[in-house]
Amino acid sequence: MVLGSSEKSRFRLDSNPGLEPIRRTVMVANRGEIAIRVFRALTELDMTSVAIYSEQDKHSMHRLKADEAYLVGKGLPPVAAYLTIDQIIDTALQHNVDAIHPGYGFLSERADFARACEHAGITFIGPSPDVMARMGDKVAARQAAIEAGVQVVxxxxxxxxxxxxxxxxxxxxxxxxxxxxxxxxxxxxxxxxxxxxxxxxxxxxxxxxxxxxxxxxFVERPRHIEVQLLGDNHGGLIHLYERDCSVQRRHQKVVEIAPAPALPEGIREKILDDAVRLGKYVGYQNAGTVEFLVDQKGNYYFIEVNARLQVEHTVTEEISGVDLVQAQIRIAEGKSLSDIKLNQESIIPHGSAIQCRVTTEDPARGFQPDSGRIEVFRSGEGMGIRLDSASAFAGSVISPFYDSLLVKVIATARNHPNACSKMIRGLKEFRIRGVKTNIPFLLNVLRQPEFLAASVDTYFIDEHPDLFQFKPSQNRAQKLLSYLGEIQVNGPQTPLATELKPAYVTPPVPPVRPGAPPPVGLRQVLVKDGPEAFARAVRRTPGCMITDTTFR
Structure with a gap:
């Protein structure tokens, strides 16, 4: 957490007995599903949520989900709009914002943004700028790990x-x-x-x-294991167990699992202890992730710290029962872990959770991003399925300017095989038309014996070209409509109870005299005599009238 001077900061816990509590206002300096995720947490905490949006995002769902929304980066490219630190701070000050949550991506790991919040007297919901700067520099983070006694590559x-x-x-x-x-x-x-x-x-x-x-x-054939940390501003720090993020494509995570299945208990305990040791050594506050590589011999090595909330924080929430976003906000208010009823002994993982990132990418074309309007959208639902999204609905326009993430699907069950089965069922229920998605690829990943047995490493996708062999999904609704149209026009193709053939109608064509002026139509009636006369003329016309889509 970052606080300005005690006179400036308005997000601190300075409530006085007998006085009405002040409703706090929090801005999310982000877009898409993570902005909506934070807005929901703020609503549950009875706080006012403020969104920012670019010109490209003027119709985006995250703008509508917030209590207030303000345009930033006018005239700038779509991504640059969310990087305008001065404009974001000015907008926050103009609208009495008490704190800013950075989400992930964009400015979330920029120490200069955290310092700008501090100088403006606005609480930054995240680690201190000094810790963020130190952990954001891989060389400095590595040195800190060595000094803390954590093994590095x-x-x-x-x-x-x-x-x-x-x-x-x-x-x-x-x-x-x-x-x-x-x-x-x-x-x-x-x-x-x-x-x-x-x-x-x-x-x-x-x-x-x-x-x-x-x-x-270079560590060959490693598993990618990361530990979720949560620290307060009073020296308290706990872990919320680990996640397995080994299923990656070009160093980008595709599927995440919590806790890491088939990880030997001795290695798990050592990794968790080292993550907490490093966090305490650097004085880490708020939410963050310590990442490790585990080789085939069981050796593990620290690689980096992500000083922010992760995309895959959802699986940790599912197995721990802890709302990480609410915990971030409460800690930024100044509460300790004990104040929000959290301690290491109370964090007990239950079951297994898997997150799949459904993206608007075409796996048959090297995951080329797709954009356009979603024509049909039906999601997978039911017990144990959680969806985090922002633009996953029919009619939504997928922009080519931002990340291709469409919806995060999280499946939770008693164990890893059951979670896999639930995720497969959930993904198979999706119906998305209008843009390509990676759902067929994800289903192939989930059905692989190595994935079901939790024996994957970061080479998994590269070594399984069969993951890209799938049949494109069929549009069942369109097939039915096409069939009905065929029957209506050409009649049935199979013998039925009747031999009657469809009627062939030859419409009469009235004679038209070349050069004659066109007859008076309804448009002329509307223009000359007005709407009421137009309505009367329509009612007097026998039969069915056909028009275009323009309202007149």
Whole structure:
């Protein structure tokens, strides 16, 4: 949490006995489903919710779900509108906003945004800007982990400046190695360094404005395990167990599971303990995630901290029963973990939860993003199915300018196999027309024996090309309409109880004299005599009248 001076901050718990509590106002500096997720938490806490939106998002659902909504970034590109720190802060001050929740993406991990909130006397619902800056720098985060006694992947102690340094590291630890941007995600795995170093440097410089690179030993065939942390402003910090995010495509998570199935209990306890140790060492506050790689031999290594709420926080909520967003807000108010009835002993995971990210991408074309209007939408529902979405409804227009996430589907059951079965059933119930989705691909993932047995690693998708072999879904409703139309026009194609053939009607065509003026029609009646005469003329006309879609 970030607070301005005690005189400025209005989000603190300064309630006096006998006085009516002040209804607090919280802005969400984000869009889409995460904005709506926070709005719902605010409504349950009896707080006023404020949305911001770009010109492209003027009809988006998140604008309508908030109590108040204000345009930002007028005239700017769609994404840039949500990055205008000065405008967002000014809008918050103009409308008496007490706190800002950043969501995920956009400004959520920008320490300068958290500081701007602090300077304006607005509470930032998240970690302090100093911790955010430290954890956002992979080199600094790695050093903090080493100082806290948390095992890290062997790597350079700081950024390197030449390919020769990478070569020396590879000689010591062997190949493959990975070159990572100090201020970005992902990385480039290399066996030969020269040209790869120059390419990685250029990519980091272009993407993040900083070409700093560091080198790590590449962990082959790992599982991606992350731990959810929650800390207050009084030194309290707990974990809410772990998630398995090993099913990835191009370093992007596709399916997440909580808790991590088939993870040996000894390794689980060590990972959880190390995550809490690191969080306490850096003084972490609010919600955050510590990520680890676990190799085939059971060795685990710290890789990074995400100083924000994660997309996959939903599965942790399902197994723990803790509303993480409400907990974030309560902690930002100044409450301790004990005030909101949370301690480590009370966090007991129940069952298994899986999250699938349904996106508007075409897996048959390399996950090319699709956009357009959703013509038909029917979701999967029922016991144990949770849906988090913003634009998942018939008539919604999917913009090409933002992330392709359409709806997060979360299935919860007593164990991992049952959760898989529930998720498969839920996804099969979806009917989406108008845009392509990755649902056929997700169903193939869920049906794989390795996934059902919880024996997947980050190579899972790359090593299973059969995941991309599926039949496109059929539009059953359209098939029925086509059949009925065929019967109505051409008659049945199978023998029935009658041999009667359909009637063929030849409509009479009245003679038309070339050059003659057109007869007086209803439009002329409307223009000359007005609406009442038009209505009378329509009523006097026998038979069925056909018009276009223009109201006149």
């Amino acid at each position: 062997p790597g350079t102690p700081g950024p390197i400046t030449s390919a020769e340094e990478a070569i020396e590291f590879a000689k010591q630890y062997g190949t493959p190695i990975i070159l990572k941007a100090a201020h970005g995600g992902g990385g480039r795995v290399v066996f030969y360094v020269g040209e790869a170093f120059r390419r990685a440097f250029s990519e980091a410089q272009a993407a993040f404005g900083d070409g700093s690179l560091f080198v790590e030993k």
